[in-house]
Amino acid sequence: MTNYKYKAIPGLALLFLFSCEKEININVPPSKEEIVVEASINQMFASLNYVIISKTVDYFKPDLSMNGFGGAKVYITEGVINGSDTVFDSANRQQFIDLLDSILPGIYVNPFFMGKAAKPYLLEIELKDGRKVNGKTFIPTPAVFDSLHFWFEQSGKDTNAFFYLQWMDGPEQNNYRMAIWNNIDSNLTGWGIADRFYTFDDQLLNNQKRPFQSFNPYKYGDTLNIYLSQIGRKEFIFWDSFRNAANNGGPFATPVAVKSNINGAIGSFTGYGIAFKQLILR
C-alpha cells in the first residue's frame, strides 16, 4: 500500500471535542507548470545518489503519480576548491541515466558515481524541450558518533523502546538532516522510504557533544537504520522549509514556500555527509 503522507491535522484536542467536518467542492484556476528537481548525492550509499525530475500539476487533478520527465540530459561534476574559487572541470562530469524510463520515468542514476566528503558538485540538466536547470552543492564532513544506548518501557501489552544518541558537533558540522528507517537490515532506496525525518542546526549547541533522544517509541526487536547527515546551509534551509510544508495543516496553518537552492526549478540539490549507525532494539 502506498503511504502518501499528505496533510497532518494538528490542533488542540479540545477543538476536536466539538468540531465536525464535511467534504466541499473548490474551484481552483489552472496553474502554471514548473519543473521540480530532487537531487541527492553522498559519500557512502550508491542507492542514495540520484536525480529526479518531475513537474507540478493542478491541485485537484486526479493524478497522484510522480509526473516524471524522461529523456533529459543530466550531469554531475565534481569540483575543486582553490581558495575562494570553486572550479568545475568538464573532465570530471558524470552523466546520470534514466534507467527506469519505461516504468517510472524521471529517475536518473549512475551506479558508478560516489560522492566525496569536503568536495563541491555541480548539477546540470537539460530537458528534451531545451529548458535548463542547474545547481551546486557540497558534501560536508560527517559527524562522528560518540555514544548510543537504548531502554525499554512497558506500556500495556507492548514493550516500547527508546534510544539516546550522542555525537560530537565540531566546527565543520553545522546543519543536520537525520533520517531513521525502522525496517529489516538493508539500506534506503531513496530517502523517502525512511520513517522519520528531523532537521536541526547547531545554533543552540555548538562545538560540543550533541544529544538526541527519541520521544516516539519503537517496539522491542525493531532494527533501526540511523542516517545522520551533514548538509550545507542552503540545503538545510530547503529541507527545513520542506518539513514545515509537509506538516502544514489545520486551523493555524499558513502557506509555506519551500526555499529551493537550484536555478530554474523547485527543489534541492543536496550533498549529504552521512554517518550511519544500525541499532537492534533487543
Added chain:
Amino acid sequence: MIYMPKSPEFIKEYRLLFYTIFVLFYLIFSSNTSWAQNSFTLSGYIKDSTTGETLIGATIRVKDAANGAATNVYGFFSLTLPQGNYELICSYLGYQSKTIKLVLTKNTSINLGLAPQGIKSKEVVITGEREDKNVRSTEMGRIELSGEKIKSLPVIFGEPDVLKAITLLPGIKSGGEASTGFYVRGGGPDQNLILMDEAVVYNPSHLFGFLSVFNSDAVKNIDIIKGGMPANYGGRLSSILNVNMREGNNQNFNYGGGIGLISSRLTAEGPLQKGKSSFLISGRRTYIDVLAKPFLPDRIKGNSYYFYDLNLKANFILGDKDRLFVSGYFGRDILDFQSPINKGVNFNFGWGNSTATLRWNHLFNSRLFCNTSVIFNRYDLFNDFTFGSGGFSVRSSLEDWNLKSDFSWFVSENHVVKFGLNYTFHTFQPGILSGSVGSTNIAQTITKQYAHEFAVYLMDEWKINRRWAVNYGLRAVAFNLVGPYTQLIYDNDTQTPTGNSKSWSTGESIAFYPRLEPRFSANYLINAESSIKASYTQTYQFLHLATSSGAQFPIDLWVPSSRLIKPQLAFQYALGYFRNFKQNSYESSAEIYYKPMLNQIEFKPGANLFFNQNLENEMVFGNGLSYGLELFIKKKSGRLNGWFGYTWSKTTRQFDELNDGKVYFYRYDRTHDMSLLLSYTINKKWSANFVFVYGTGNATTLPDSRYAYRFGYDAKEQEPKLTFIDKYSAVNSFRLPAYHRADISFSYLHKKTEKWESSWNFSIYNIYNRANPYFIYFFADTETMTVKAFMVYLFPIVPSVMWNFKF
C-alpha cells in the same frame, strides 16, 4: 548617539505642535463666554444610589436647553452656567432619571445618586427624558456596553464574554469562534489597545482564544473607540477598548457568582468604611480538569488544563477632593501533559497576565480634575519539557511600568480642555532557554530589549455655537529603543550568525521615533434630533505582534520598533450622519471611513518565529487600506430593545515581497457584515435575547498546484513512496463560505428578595446548526487517486445553562 530622522517633515511636525498650542490657547482665552464674571460651576459625582458605584457617561443637563455635561470614567462632571435658577435632569440608561432644582449663585459641589430601574425611590421624579449624546457629541465610532448587557447576551457554554460581545457592533469583526481576536476597520488584532483599568492586557485570551480574560462579574462597563480617536488616546492604530472594573458596593456587603458548564465565578464586595471606601474580589476558575479526572484512564490522569482569574479592587474617598483606587488582575492558563506512552515525558505550559493599577483622582477646584496613575503590567509564559535524559525550560515575558497623568479643565460652558502625559518603560524578554540533555547543558538567551515610550497631548472640546462643536487636539509621541543591547549580525543568504555583533550601552539610543498625531472631529447639529459629524485621526504604533497565523497564540511575541521595523502609521477619515427618533429612544447612524495604513508587518511564508534571534529577518513590510460604510440602529429602552448593525467594507494589503507585489485582500476582509441583537422582557421573571450574525467568508490562501517529492522506493510493496507538497500562488484569493448563525437565550429570575437573588440563564448557541467554516484541509484519496477538500467546523448547536446568585 541618537538615531533620528532628519527629514523636513520632522521639523514641520514640530512646527505644527507649536501652532496647535498657540491656536488652542488663543481660542480659549479669546472666547467671550469663557471668563464671564457671572458664571458658576456645578460639579460632583453621579453614583448608583444603592451601591455607591460611580456611573460612567451619566448626563446632567438643563431642562429644555442644550447645556449639559457627562460624567467621565470616574463618575465626575463639571458644568459651568450663568448665575440663575435651573431645573437639571440627571439621567443614565437603566436608571431612573432625576430632576433637581437649583439656584446657582456660586460654585457648587453636588453628589447625585440614581436608582436603578425597578427600585422604588421616593425622591425620584421619572422624567421620560433620554440622553441625546449620540447626536450632540463630537465623538464618532465610540460605543459603550454595560457589564449587565454583556451578561445578558446568548453565549457558548454559558460564559459571558466581553470580547465576543463587542464583535456584535458594526465595524468590529470577530476572528472566528475559537478566537477572541477582533478586527476593527481593517486593522489586525494587535492594532487594538486593550486596557483593564488603564493597564494594558497584551494577551486577552484564555483557552487558546476561546474565551477572554475578562470576568463579567468584575466588569462595570466597556467602551470601545474605533474611529475619531481623541488625542488623549493612542498607542495603537485601530481601536482602544477600555474595560472598567467595578469598584465594589460601599453601602452593603454583597456576594454573588455563577455556576456554569465549564467554569464558576464568585464575587465578594462591600464597604471598608461605609460610604467612603469599598472593595471587590472576584474570581473565576474552569473545572474541566477536576470533573474529568475521575473518568480518565490512569495513564493520562496527569493531564489537565485549567485557567483562573482574580480581580481585586479597592477604592477610598479621602475627602472632597481626593479619591484613591487600587486594582489588580491576575490570570493564568495552565496545561499539564504527561505522555501516556513515554514515561517521564512531561510538558507543562503556562501563560498569563498580571496587572496592578494605582489611581489617584484629585480635584484642584470645581473646574480642574486630574487623574494620576501608576500602572504595572506583565505578560509571561513558561514552557517546561522534561524527559528521561534531561529537560528544557523556556521563559519569555513583556513587562511595562507606566506613569500617566490626565487633566480635565472645564474652562467654560463651551470649552473643556484635556491635557496629559504618559510614560511607559517596556522590557521585552523574548526568550530564555535552559536545560540539559544527558551530560550536555543548554543555555541560550535572546537578547532583552528596552524601550521608553512617551506621549503628551492637548485637546479642546469646543462648542462653537448652537450648531457647531469641534474636538481638536494634538498628541506628541516618542519611542526610544535603548541599550543595553547586543545585536548579532546575520548573513542574509545563509541566515547564520556572521560572528560579528553591534552593541549599545545602557540607555544609548538604538532607534528613536518622535512623531505627531493630529486629531480632529466636528459636529454640525442639523436639528435637535440629527447631526453630521466628521473626523480625522492619525495614529502611530510602536509595538508589533509577531504572529504568522490569523489567530493569536500564547507564544506570540510582541516586538518593538527598531532600526529596521518602522512604526506603523494609520490615517483615518470618517464622515457620519447621526439621527435619533422618538425622544431619543432610537439612535441611528451611518458612517463612512477611509483608512490607509503604512508600515504594516507580515511574516515571510513559513517564517520561524520561535526562539529566533534574527526575527526581523523573517518580516516583510507593506501597506494596507480599508474603507467602508457602517449603518447602526439601536432601540435603547422598552420591553423590546436591541440593535442592528451592518457594514460594507473592503480591506486590502500590498507588500512588495508577497503576492508578486500585487494588492491582495486582507484575511479578515469582509464585504458584508451584519448583526442583530434583540432583547425582550417577557414578564417580571422571564426575559429573552436573540442574536443573529452574518459575515462574508474570510479570504484565504489555497494551493493551486502540487508536486511529488522525497522519493523512496518500497521494495516490499513494489511502489514508490512520495510526499506531496502544496504550492501556493495568489495570496487570499479564495473565499471561505459565509459565516452566519443565530443564538437565543432566556433568563429566568428564580427568586428575588432583599437578601437573596438567583437566576438561571439558558442559552442555545447556533440554533439552526449552521456549519460555519473554521478551516479547510485536503486529503489525497489513494483509492480514487483524487485530492478532496474538507471543511472543518467547530460548534454545532450547543445548549448551555448557568446559574447566577447574589446575596
